[in-house]
Amino acid sequence: MNLNTKLVIIMLTLLALTMLTLFTLNQMSQTKLVSEIQDSSTAISEILQKSVEDLTSETEVETSRLAEYLIEARKKGVNEINIINTEGEIIDSSDPDKIGKKRELKKLEKGLKPATGKKGTALSSLKPYNLVVPVIVGDEQLGYVEINLLLDNISEIQHDNFVRRFIATGVIFAFGIILILFLARHYTNPIQMLVLKVRKVAGGDLSVTVPIESKDEIGELAVSFNEMVEQLRQRKDLEERLHEAEHLSRVGQLAAGIAHEIRNPLNYISLAIDHLKNEMKNSSPEKRVDIEKIADTIKEEVRKANYMVLNFMNYGRPLKLRRSEGSYRDLVDRALTVLKDKLEEQKVTVTLDIPSELPPLNCDQELMRNCLFNFITNGAQSMPDGGEITVSASFADEVFRLSFTDRGRGIAPEDLEKIFQPYFTTKEAGIGLGLAITERIIREHGGEILVASQPGEGTAFTVIMPKEV
Numbered sequence: 001m002n003l004n005t006k007l008v009i010i011m012l013t014l015l016a017l018t019m020l021t022l023f024t025l026n027q028m029s030q031t032k033l034v035s036e037i038q039d040s041s042t043a044i045s046e047i048l049q050k051s052v053e054d055l056t057s058e059t060e061v062e063t064s065r066l067a068e069y070l071i072e073a074r075k076k077g078v079n080e081i082n083i084i085n086t087e088g089e090i091i092d093s094s095d096p097d098k099i100g101k102k103r104e105l106k107k108l109e110k111g112l113k114p115a116t117g118k119k120g121t122a123l124s125s126l127k128p129y130n131l132v133v134p135v136i137v138g139d140e141q142l143g144y145v146e147i148n149l150l151l152d153n154i155s156e157i158q159h160d161n162f163v164r165r166f167i168a169t170g171v172i173f174a175f176g177i178i179l180i181l182f183l184a185r186h187y188t189n190p191i192q193m194l195v196l197k198v199r200k201v202a203g204g205d206l207s208v209t210v211p212i213e214s215k216d217e218i219g220e221l222a223v224s225f226n227e228m229v230e231q232l233r234q235r236k237d238l239e240e241r242l243h244e245a246e247h248l249s250r251v252g253q254l255a256a257g258i259a260h261e262i263r264n265p266l267n268y269i270s271l272a273i274d275h276l277k278n279e280m281k282n283s284s285p286e287k288r289v290d291i292e293k294i295a296d297t298i299k300e301e302v303r304k305a306n307y308m309v310l311n312f313m314n315y316g317r318p319l320k321l322r323r324s325e326g327s328y329r330d331l332v333d334r335a336l337t338v339l340k341d342k343l344e345e346q347k348v349t350v351t352l353d354i355p356s357e358l359p360p361l362n363c364d365q366e367l368m369r370n371c372l373f374n375f376i377t378n379g380a381q382s383m384p385d386g387g388e389i390t391v392s393a394s395f396a397d398e399v400f401r402l403s404f405t406d407r408g409r410g411i412a413p414e415d416l417e418k419i420f421q422p423y424f425t426t427k428e429a430g431i432g433l434g435l436a437i438t439e440r441i442i443r444e445h446g447g448e449i450l451v452a453s454q455p456g457e458g459t460a461f462t463v464i465m466p467k468e469v
Contacts, residue, residue, distance in 0.1 A: 010183070014176040021168045029161040079128065080148035084108070086141060108132050108144060115148060190218050194225060206233045262305075270302050300338055319444045321367065325360040328393055328402070335372040343376075347386030350376065354393045359467065361400065367441045374434040375404040375461055381427065382408025382459065395467075400447075402463040411453040419451065 083092040088103045115128035131147040190213070197208045206229055210222040273295050280291045329352070336343075336350060343350065361368070379389040383406060390405040411419065418424045420439040442449055447465030 010176075010179065014172060018169060018172050021172060022165050025161065025165050025168060029164075078147060079150045082146040083143065084146060085143040091143075103146075105144075108146070110134065190222070194221065197225065201229055201232070206236060266302050266305055270299060273299050273302070297338070319367070319441065321364045321444060323362055323364055325362050326365050328358055328361045328400075329354045329356075331361070331365060331369055332372060332391060335369050335376065339373070339376060339380075343380060346380050346383070348380045348383060349388050351388055351390045352392075353390060355395075358393055358395055361465075362467065363445055363465075364441075368445075371438045371441055371463075374438045378434065379404060379406035379408060379459070382406055382410070398467045400463070400465045400467065402465070403460060404462075405458065405460040407458040410455040410457055410459055411451070412455055416451060416453065420449070 081092075081094040082090050082098060082103075084103055084105075085091050086105075088105045090098050090101050090103060093099050109130075110132050113130050113132075115130045127150070129149045131149055133145045133147070135142045135145055190210075194210055197210055200208045208229065210225050212219050212222045212226075277292060277295050280288055280295075332352065332354065376389060376391070383389075387407045390403070392403045392405070394401045415424075415426065419435050422433060422436040424436075439449055442463055442465065445465055447463055450462040450464065451459065452462075453459040
């Protein structure tokens with residue numbers, strides 16, 4: 001229901017209520033007036049009947065009869081009754097002291113006239129009237145009946161009725177004003193709240209929303225506002241992604257050039273190590289074994305660095321997987337062999353929980369070992385005072401679950417959604433590509449990475465990868 005309809009209904013309701021109230025008060029007033037007239041008419045009829053009996057009676061009138069009747073007649077507005085014969089003598093009266101007194105017939109005004117020189121009762125709404133009715137039987141006039149009535153003052157009745165209607169109308173309109181003020185507050189509060197939200201949006205806060213509490217124009221305005229904010233939010237996200245993509249493109253171009261320059265010295269170091277190994281063949285067997293071990297380690301590090309450079313250069317290009325089946329335990333052992341000295345220096349121990357019956361893992365061995373390097377290295381860097389990293393694996397329903405759990409600093413909740421973004425890092429030294437490359441490698445294998453972390457308690461990375469893609 002829209003706002004216009006509500007306002008029209010309110011105005012029609014107030015109008016109908018006013019008319020109903022005025023009609024009811026008017027009917028009550030008319031009913032009271034008719035009842036008063038009926039009571040007075042009944043009393044007058046009964047008095048006339050008794051007056052005719054008194055005037056036509058040949059016996060002595062019982063003077064107490066009108067006094068007794070007056071007790072009941074007073075309830076109907078009759079104050080005094082006098083029966084006067086044609087000679088002006090009061091032959092019967094509700095006031096025994098007036099019986100036998102004379103009245104001047106010329107001064108008797110026929111009909112209903114306001115009483116002069118008389119005061120009403122304490123009830124200010126009652127006013128005395130004199131009613132003089134000639135009693136005629138056949139063609140003979142027997143006398144007169146004088147009745148003193150205390151009737152409601154018609155003007156006062158009308159005045160009271162006007163006052164009541166005025167008060168009732170005022171109450172209704174006061175109620176209407178209160179209702180309108182309530183509705184105005186009911187509708188202005190959401191508008192004021194909307195103004196505050198608009199100011200926040202103008203200040204750059206696009207996280208605000210307006211609750212939709214009605215289906216009228218205010219509700220439609222709230223819906224339109226939320227849609228506008230959502231469009232602004234999407235536009236801002238798009239602009240940020242475009243800006244990030246532009247930034248990444250520039251960084252990628254720069255990094256590709258740097259990586260190309262790094263590959264040349266890495267190739268030279270690798271060739272130099274091979275030459276040194278050949279030169280050391282004539283050394284003593286004990287020294288030759290140690291030197292070859294050190295040279296192999298250096299070459300492995302060079303090969304790893306060269307492989308990282310290649311991945312860095314090819315980050316924006318599709319990966320070319322060279323799948324082969326191999327033991328996941330052997331893959332972990334080869335990675336730990338290279339990381340052994342570094343882990344010992346950082347006082348980090350690695351606990352393996354890999355079942356021997358685990359099926360062979362069909363993957364790109366070099367890329368997967370690169371992922372292991374990243375998971376273990378990140379876990380070690382999150383524990384600067386040392387600690388334990390648990391590497392576990394399981395296989396069920398044709399799916400591998402490879403887990404890496406540390407007891408380090410953990411990841412802040414606001415950073416969880418960013419850790420796989422390129423160039424995002426919380427380390428002082430680092431370019432933020434490790435987890436981005438790892439996530440891409442796992443995704444290319446048809447898997448996914450789940451992260452669970454609590455600040456101060458540690459982090460658990462779980463790789464879910466199908467056996468066959």
